[in-house]
Amino acid sequence: MNGEEARRFDAVQVHEQIVAVLRAWGMPDGSAAATATVMVETDLAGIDSHGVSMLMLYEKLRSENRLRLDAVPRVVRDAPAFAVVDAGAGLGHPAGLHAVELAIGKAAESGIGAVAVGNSHHLGALGYYVRSAAQHGLVALMATTTRTPVVAALGGTTPILGTNPIAFAAPRVGGGELVVDMSTSVVAMNKVKAYALSGRDLPPGWVNDRLGNPVTDAALAYSLLTTQEGTLSPLGGSTAETGGHKGFGLSLMVQVLSAAFSGAALPLADGDSDNLGHFVLVVDPRSVAADGDTARYVDDLVRLMTRDEPDVVLPGEPEALARADRSHNGIPIPEGLLEHLRGICGRAGTAMILTPLG
């Protein structure tokens, strides 16, 4: 997509490399291993924007003293089926994993369980978390606030909300999972970048300048977004006529679920840490249905969608295809990113161990 040649690297080695960097930065061993697993699984799923490449942002946040790598997430409020976790200004991955585990335990007791996380940072792609719950036969929904304001309120011209993603997963018969993982913006920032790199114009309605005028030059649009001089439309586009009020509504829903219970930041807040909030809900179908009934329903539903419809792409399918390819052939890392990783290893005082496959 970005035109760079990218050599492939074995997932186990990428994991080892990430662990080495995180430990050098002071992250406890268990958290480092778990965080590296989320990041590598995200790269394996083809979501390059949220995998090992994120080390660049994490290094920057750490150097600005905004990110505490040694944080240990802890439960600060606890109800039978709901809890609040304080991530201690650490990375979101250990807190997110802790939240999913807690919610699973509560769902086993109560039928459902939810956890809100506050005082957190970036936690990678949500797909990994909800899929891991679905792999245990559970249904999971997750949401998170994000750090960069890019989406305007519908009718507004100020970038204020993040891309505020939501994810959902449910088990299927035979071990597969239905996985939905999506930003509530019209497209992800990466898609604007991809249009810019391939020299294509954006459809009007994706990106507007601060006067509310559409920007179709993709390179200009991307630059406006990264400098907060433009806005990315919510899912549905920039007007209510095309459904933009729905994406805006979803974004507000994500913001409230993720942040309002845990004291996480409002949009545009200017605190010491990003103070992101996450929300996870786990439903244990076995609490109310015969074992396997829900997975069978999901399986039948998915079959219905693809019956006589060869062109249907199910949510999560592109990621499953990438996973099959990359587990076998390795994770592609472009030379530019490798160069950044060399610098990160050097500054962290740990060896760069990545060597290309083949």
Add this chain to the structure above:
Amino acid sequence: MNGEEARRFDAVQVHEQIVAVLRAWGMPDGSAAATATVMVETDLAGIDSHGVSMLMLYEKLRSENRLRLDAVPRVVRDAPAFAVVDAGAGLGHPAGLHAVELAIGKAAESGIGAVAVGNSHHLGALGYYVRSAAQHGLVALMATTTRTPVVAALGGTTPILGTNPIAFAAPRVGGGELVVDMSTSVVAMNKVKAYALSGRDLPPGWVNDRLGNPVTDAALAYSLLTTQEGTLSPLGGSTAETGGHKGFGLSLMVQVLSAAFSGAALPLADGDSDNLGHFVLVVDPRSVAADGDTARYVDDLVRLMTRDEPDVVLPGEPEALARADRSHNGIPIPEGLLEHLRGICGRAGTAMILTPLG
């Protein structure tokens, strides 16, 4: 919107009229009053498609022996924070209200509570239910399957999923509520109808014929949708390029949450009753946060959205404006609908009591 002159009727009288019809159809008094309240509140909120006009569909379903007006919803599976309700093939309103009440009780005990409803029918607009929970200081999320297949799987050409709406509400300081209530299709069926009535062309990507070709003639598009000869795109449009995979994913999420726990119907199922499924989740913020903290967060969030942005329309705002108008000036009922209501009253053997205001 539909060009018909519409005289106004007092909400109390509309309520009385609906109760009379529902009782004549055999609905128990309490359920009839509660159902009428949901329907009238929906008309007051300006959602004419889901209020008193629905009596036409309910009469049809009843005459086909698909709808049991005397059904009493009952809990069939019960876990501490989760339950399944069987609506007994009755109208969705009593079952939906029962589910919200149950979920509120569970949330008071456990922090959160959820209820899945099966064997149900149309329950009106979701906004009423989630708003009523938010009026008690609670955060609520709700979803439902719908009866008419109109949305295709992304990349497919068969109408298979309903408009599968989702709704969310959260309390604000001082008694207002943030309310999101949206179908997961690109637009509601009503918007296509409104375009047809005003003679405007649809944007390409909203409605496709069974070969996958865009249909922009709104009258033709509406007719294709009602005969299952066309498909309505999911939110985001008919391609993944514009985000259609997100709307498709949301629609599947709604389908699973609403139907997979309660044994409600798969899409295209051909049973005796519609066998719709609903899902409601209630979060009690007081279980994990100081009283008022969540409402204050929501209030601050809403203020941020509108700060220096005169053109921003918040989700739920058009409904609040309609409510203010109609509570004072009455509910507009076009002559065509009045004529239908006269027929319904006649066939039910109850008096038509509606008399226009002023």
